[in-house]
Amino acid sequence: MSIKKYLPILRWLPNYRLAIFNQDLMAAMIVTVMLVPQSLAYAMLAGLPPEVGLYASIAPLLIYALFGTSSALSVGPVAVIALMTLTTAGNIVSTEGDAYLTTVILLTFISGIMLTLMGLFRLGFLANFLSHPVISGFITASAIIIAVSQLKHLLGVSVSGHNLPELLLALVKALPELNLATLLMGSGALLFLYASRRWPLLAQLGFSHGVASGVGRLAPILAVVVTTWLAAQFSLIEQGVAVVGDVPAGLPPLVMPSTDVSLWQQLWVGALLISIVGFVESVSVGQTLAAKRRERIDPDQELIALGCANLGAAVSTGMPVTGGFSRSVVNFDAGARTPAAGALTALGILVVILWFTPLLQTLPIATLAATIIIAVLSLIDTHAIKHTWRYSKADFSAMLLTVVITLLQGVEAGILAGVGLSLALHIYRTSRPHTAVVGRVMGTEHFRNIERHKVETSANLMIIRVDESLYFANARYLEDQVQTLVSESPELKHLVISCQAVNLIDASALDSLESINARLKDTGVKLHLAEVKGPVMDRLARVDFPRRLSGEIFMSTFDAWQQLKN
Amino acid sequence: MSIKKYLPILRWLPNYRLAIFNQDLMAAMIVTVMLVPQSLAYAMLAGLPPEVGLYASIAPLLIYALFGTSSALSVGPVAVIALMTLTTAGNIVSTEGDAYLTTVILLTFISGIMLTLMGLFRLGFLANFLSHPVISGFITASAIIIAVSQLKHLLGVSVSGHNLPELLLALVKALPELNLATLLMGSGALLFLYASRRWPLLAQLGFSHGVASGVGRLAPILAVVVTTWLAAQFSLIEQGVAVVGDVPAGLPPLVMPSTDVSLWQQLWVGALLISIVGFVESVSVGQTLAAKRRERIDPDQELIALGCANLGAAVSTGMPVTGGFSRSVVNFDAGARTPAAGALTALGILVVILWFTPLLQTLPIATLAATIIIAVLSLIDTHAIKHTWRYSKADFSAMLLTVVITLLQGVEAGILAGVGLSLALHIYRTSRPHTAVVGRVMGTEHFRNIERHKVETSANLMIIRVDESLYFANARYLEDQVQTLVSESPELKHLVISCQAVNLIDASALDSLESINARLKDTGVKLHLAEVKGPVMDRLARVDFPRRLSGEIFMSTFDAWQQLKN
Incomplete structure (x- = not known):
């Protein structure tokens, strides 16, 4: 087996x-x-x-x-x-x-x-760091460099250069020979x-x-x-x-x-890129x-x-x-x-x-x-x-950067820049998770975005639904957003974060929740959680977070609403 | 204003x-x-x-x-x-x-x-690249280096060193003076x-x-x-x-x-890290x-x-x-x-x-x-x-790596390694999104995981629910998983991907969907999508994906079930 x-x-x-x-x-x-x-x-x-x-x-x-x-x-x-x-x-x-x-x-x-x-x-999974636009841009740029580098053999001249401008210039100069x-x-x-x-x-x-x-x-x-x-x-x-x-x-x-150690040190980054590509x-x-x-x-x-x-x-x-x-x-x-x-x-x-x-x-x-x-x-x-351009300007920009840097600075710099930009774009996209202040749909146990639906709300209770796992890239955003919302609601007594879409809370996000909890406490607002998933709850319990939380953890948003609305 | x-x-x-x-x-x-x-x-x-x-x-x-x-x-x-x-x-x-x-x-x-x-x-948002465990590890290690570097002034001796072992060794040597x-x-x-x-x-x-x-x-x-x-x-x-x-x-x-250009080139990475920290x-x-x-x-x-x-x-x-x-x-x-x-x-x-x-x-x-x-x-x-150790071994390992590399290799290497590991962990965590093969809860329009519930299924139809946005880090995993599932189901004629939890499909994930579509077509299986969100659908339409799709795009999973189950 x-x-x-x-x-x-x-x-x-x-x-x-x-x-x-x-x-x-x-x-x-x-x-x-x-x-x-x-x-x-x-x-x-x-x-x-x-x-x-x-x-x-x-x-x-x-x-x-x-x-x-x-x-x-x-x-x-x-x-x-x-x-x-x-x-x-x-x-x-x-x-x-x-x-x-x-x-x-x-x-x-x-x-x-x-x-x-x-x-x-x-x-x-390390290969996943390379997004398709980056690979595609990298291969396109490499192909251009390779094709241009072979022109000297077609012309029967001898030139060299590490990037496209150098190669082209050298070729033009060597043309008479x-x-x-x-x-x-x-x-x-x-x-x-x-x-x-x-x-x-x-x-x-x-x-x-x-x-x-x-x-x-x-x-x-x-x-x-x-x-x-x-x-x-x-x-x-x-x-x-x-x-x-x-x-x-x-x-x-x-x-x-x-077994020359200094040669190993000089080669490992290149070897890693060659391996992954x-x-x-x-x-x-x-x-x-x-x-x-x-x-x-x-x-x-x-x-x-x-x-x-x-x-x-x-x-x-x-x-x-x-x-x-x-x-x-x-x-x-x-x-x-x-x-x-x-x-x-x-x-x-x-x-x-x-x-x-x-x-x-x-x-x-x-x-x-x-x-x-x-x-x-x-x-x-x-x-x-063309396809990437039509589909997503963000992905296209990662591709273009990879092409340009590969052509001008060489293959290592090109692929590293592409990977960096892909990661930066991803961090940027997930750094502002979709969140909504929700209210109760009259007469039901359902809660909906207050901006899109006619729902029941309460001046001393605010319920925020977060539609993403909480991790280091968006933890600070949540802190910032809670602070903005609370500074605009002087009568607020209870804030509930509804977590049905939160699959993970990493250590950074936990710190942010601790900060939010402590800051709200200073201003007399209690923080509550609702609909926390099993595995997430287990972790929070492991560090005694529920005990430090100024409010409670409710099974459902409706439970929280019923207990806190007055 | x-x-x-x-x-x-x-x-x-x-x-x-x-x-x-x-x-x-x-x-x-x-x-x-x-x-x-x-x-x-x-x-x-x-x-x-x-x-x-x-x-x-x-x-x-x-x-x-x-x-x-x-x-x-x-x-x-x-x-x-x-x-x-x-x-x-x-x-x-x-x-x-x-x-x-x-x-x-x-x-x-x-x-x-x-x-x-x-x-x-x-x-x-660039500051979001620094997860809390990395910052905390970095500051702890820096504090140790700073404290040790000041001991020479307390002893009245003159030593120097770029990392902790060097400093300690120099201090011990200088002790007699x-x-x-x-x-x-x-x-x-x-x-x-x-x-x-x-x-x-x-x-x-x-x-x-x-x-x-x-x-x-x-x-x-x-x-x-x-x-x-x-x-x-x-x-x-x-x-x-x-x-x-x-x-x-x-x-x-x-x-x-x-205005010395070479000095600018040597300083910019350090300046960036100083800026962000x-x-x-x-x-x-x-x-x-x-x-x-x-x-x-x-x-x-x-x-x-x-x-x-x-x-x-x-x-x-x-x-x-x-x-x-x-x-x-x-x-x-x-x-x-x-x-x-x-x-x-x-x-x-x-x-x-x-x-x-x-x-x-x-x-x-x-x-x-x-x-x-x-x-x-x-x-x-x-x-x-201690807190991070109890809460999450993954976050703890990022913190520990940052501390160790900062102490041994200095502040720049330490913080870069910490950032790299944080990103790698995140990519790793999201590179295997939760997916479930679902079946119909008898007599309803609801669909649940076939492994957890007693549900109705069909030999020529498979419905997969994906619980995460699709982007470059998990695109390949989806391809791989579909291929595994299909290779195990010889009678399969229709595969439906149910997308209610997919907030984004980036260019890499689109390529993966195209590959999945083409590969399934080669083996006589049609690919369908269901419950695609509005903004995601708009993008797919922009590159004519629905026309290339071998199957259809259904409003609901139940629609797909009704049309395809026989």
């Missing part, structure tokens, strides 16, 4: 059959072909040697197959996480030296530990890839939607094959076209992550795909699975990994039935790295840049932006 | 009479006598020359009298803010050089701007002050409680007078007793705050005192008043100020009726600084340290700690 919970492979492996294997194998072959250029490209985007991307596509996939609960999630390097890796590690050491790879490995390792611990301690052969090759690949997404030719030719979109997604490998052949055939390297070059063949080298992305893809088959995934176990996958990536010279959206959809559409599809994909990549790396030697960097640009452009969600 | 709002002095000055003036003058004289040693002591605590404390007790009080809404609040230097000033500015430049005063002045200025802007933009005369003088003052708080002698001698506690609070000035006289009479300076020394007479020098302290004292007279204060106007007071402090060579607890209570008890009492106190301090500074020359530093220690020990709130 418990072993099955932490090792989900034990749930599906005993029932594994040949028919399922055939489906998984088919999916694995398609995903492998797709993953080779992607993993090279995302390693490049993260400022790493190309083989690191391949390494990160072996151990993590095998490990996810043991621990993961999604049947179709394809784990590996993804674009946004690669950008975050570049930003976090590149801020500490230069991407040029050997220390950079060491830093990335440690970053992957810390992220793996964090994800695993979050899973073990069931802290998946562009390499024509690279530009032709890169823009040709870009146009081809763009067209293959826009024109669903295969579907028009009568293929089923699934096959058409599956093959459409294989356009990148076609671009890779053609441009690699062109580069080799016409010796384009002599024309200044940059290529991947020698990719060392062989198994991923095992490494021990650094990766988890949020992965779990939403996983949930969407699981729902299509009426299955479900276990978010806490997913944290453990992603955590172990990253630990595996770290010790096998990899980079941070998570479940990627496009690959997972292809995996699902191609018929992956179990996580074994992922394990088979890992074996496919292993075959590539053992025997086929020479084929990658003349793969032009510009082609990889084109695949990245096309992949990330689909992440720019203009629909979500 | 609007001018009166922003200049509250126009509300009370027109009705000002001699009788009120007499009361204000009496209070001002008592507070002035109390404020002289306090402002010297808190300037010393903040690492500043003694006269800066006096300067900060002139302009800010005059300005608060123009803009403030509390009749008894006594603005000026306070202990916790002085410690925060030392920590923030001392982390950037050494307290030894001239740059330190410049840095403190800029800190005061930035804090003044922040408070004023927060008031103008009605951002007082202690100065006996200083120790005798300091501990004598300490015992006297301690005793004067504990033994309400005057009350026993028949004085009224107000007078007794008022005079009791004047014990510090008695200690100052006696030890200053002793130091002068017996030339204790030659025995190694440190004294205040020359305090320059004359008006506070006017200064322009620094200062505001929270000040507004809670103000509210308590106002309530005693059935008056009320306006928190947003208080922000403006404290902001302008700090701007005034900055340009007149002062330090950050706020409303202090003990002085305000004395001011109130002594009969202050209007903010004019504060203005008269400022005039009192002006008289002192113009003509009486020579009297302060032989005031022993040890006496000031003793007054600080006694003042801050009363801030250590062991009752609140």
Whole structure:
């Protein structure tokens, strides 16, 4: 039972059959072909040697197959996480030296530990700090930064910059040095890839939607094959076209992550953000795909699975990994039935790295840049932006702030600002809970807002209904409001707070009630409560609040009315 | 109307009479006598020359009298803010050089701007980020740090340290160098002050409680007078007793705050924390005192008043100020009726600084340290700690974390960790809203939890009631729960979410509803809503959600039941 919970492979492996294997194998072959250029490209985007991307596509996939609960999630390097890796590690050491790879490995390792611990301690709720507008704004901004950062490879120039204005300026300055052969090759690949997404030719030719979109997604490998052949055939390297070059063949080298304490201290914030963004992305893809088959995934176990996958990536010279959206959809559409599809994909990549790396030697960097640009452009969600604008200006402002700060200040600052604003908006929204002064509907036991209904009231008794749990964000507001109401009612002798909608009174709100009680006592007004829920009452009793209360606690508002109205 | 709002002095000055003036003058004289040693002591605590404390007790009080809404609040230097000033500015430049005063002045200025802007933009709700356990833990820990940091003055040794372990270690190491005369003088003052708080002698001698506690609070000035006289009479300076020394007479020098951009960048976080802690302290004292007279204060106007007071402090060579607890209570008890009492106190301090500074020359530093220690020990709130432990372990853990991190890592880290944990706890608590699958109470239009009541249900229809607003922190939970319920009900055709308790659906929750809708559609289940509140419905309609919804939106749960149960 418990072993099955932490090792989900034990749930599906005993029932594994040949028919399922055939489906998984088919999916694995398609995903492998797709993953080779992607993993090279995302390693490049993260400022790493190309083989690191391949390494990160072996151990993590095998490990996810043991621990993961999604049947179709394809784990590996993804674009946004690669950008975050570049930003976090590149801020500490230069991407040029050997220390950079060491830093990335440690970053992957810390992220793996964090994800695993979050899973073990069931802290998946931490991902809830990221509201959808913040994630959406962050991913849109990241996609823009990634696309712009790849333009240099299309132009064949060398520039750098940490944010959008810097990058754009550097690009414009470098324009005169562009390499024509690279530009032709890169823009040709870009146009081809763009067209293959826009024109669903295969579907028009009568293929089923699934096959058409599956093959459409294989356009990148076609671009890779053609441009690699062109580069080799016409010796384009002599024309200044940059290529991947020698990719060392062989198994991923095992490494021990650094134990440099100061490096840990510098990396943990970045690792936390990478962990949370990766988890949020992965779990939403996983949930969407699981729902299509009426299955479900276990978010806490997913944290453990992603955590172990990253630990595996770290010790096998990899980079941070998570479940990627496009690959997972292809995996699902191609018929992956179990996580074994992922394990088979890992074996496919292993075959590539053992025997086929020479084929990658003349793969032009510009082609990889084109695949990245096309992949990330689909992440720019203009629909979500318009939609959020129409739906809620507050949520839109959080999204916009995230976009602007991410573009101008980088990914860490952007996401932190977005989280801060989301929380601030929430605190603001709940800091003024709806409260109403209520009176008795004539001849009944019901009480209604005195401003909306014709109700019976009494000059020496005021009944306030609070429509929200009381906690630190709104405790002070309640104090303030009671004070305002009481200062306007000189004849008042009794104040009743009706608590039927109060699910929680935290320590701050309790303090506020104590203050209200004491202040009212000073002015000769008694404070009463009514309709306090069981669990709330238990807590209040634990600190003797009912004894300190100047008034009483009534079962119902009507009881309070009957006893106090005169 | 609007001018009166922003200049509250126009509300009370027109009705000002001699009788009120007499009361204000009496209070001002008592507070002035109390404020002289306090402002010297808190300037010393903040690492500043003694006269800066006096300067900060002139302009800010005059300005608060123009803009403030509390009749008894006594603005000026306070202990916790002085410690925060030392920590923030001392982390950037050494307290030894001239740059330190410049840095403190800029800190005061930035804090003044922040408070004023927060008031103008009605951002007082930002103070709600600080839950009571966090404030209480922070103040307790600060008080411990302050008390320990003053021990060196009682011992006559010179040590320094940024956190408690460092300070304690340095003190123990310095113990052999202690100065006996200083120790005798300091501990004598300490015992006297301690005793004067504990033994309400005057009350026993028949004085009224107000007078007794008022005079009791004047014990510090008695200690100052006696030890200053002793130091002068017996030339204790030659025995190694440190004294205040020359305090320059004359008006506070006017200064322009620094425009060094990098200094602004380094100071703004500290300034923000000082602003919020200062505001929270000040507004809670103000509210308590106002309530005693059935008056009320306006928190947003208080922000403006404290902001302008700090701007005034900055340009007149002062330090950050706020409303202090003990002085305000004395001011109130002594009969202050209007903010004019504060203005008269400022005039009192002006008289002192113009003509009486020579009297302060032989005031022993040890006496000031003793007054600080006694003042801050009363801030250590062991009752609140025990109380919070009994009431709520979650709130207690936030308090404990704040105390521990403040003691070990300093004030900024402590308060930020406390705020972070409070928010995390709140997100955690609301991330799992109460939901119930409901069924129909036989023969009625009422629906109740199927687990608690004997109710009618239908295999192809499930009705879920959600008892909380839906927002980013709980959106994902709802998705997850719906998926679990649906995966367990193979015959399901219709799912109804009953929304009578949903006051808000933010953009994240809307996305979740869209996902739930799309996923259910994929599995042949229709999603319906019931009892959606008017404002929530308006928003959903704005983005055409009802049209995309696979099912319908029903006025009542009973309507949904009748139409869908078969």
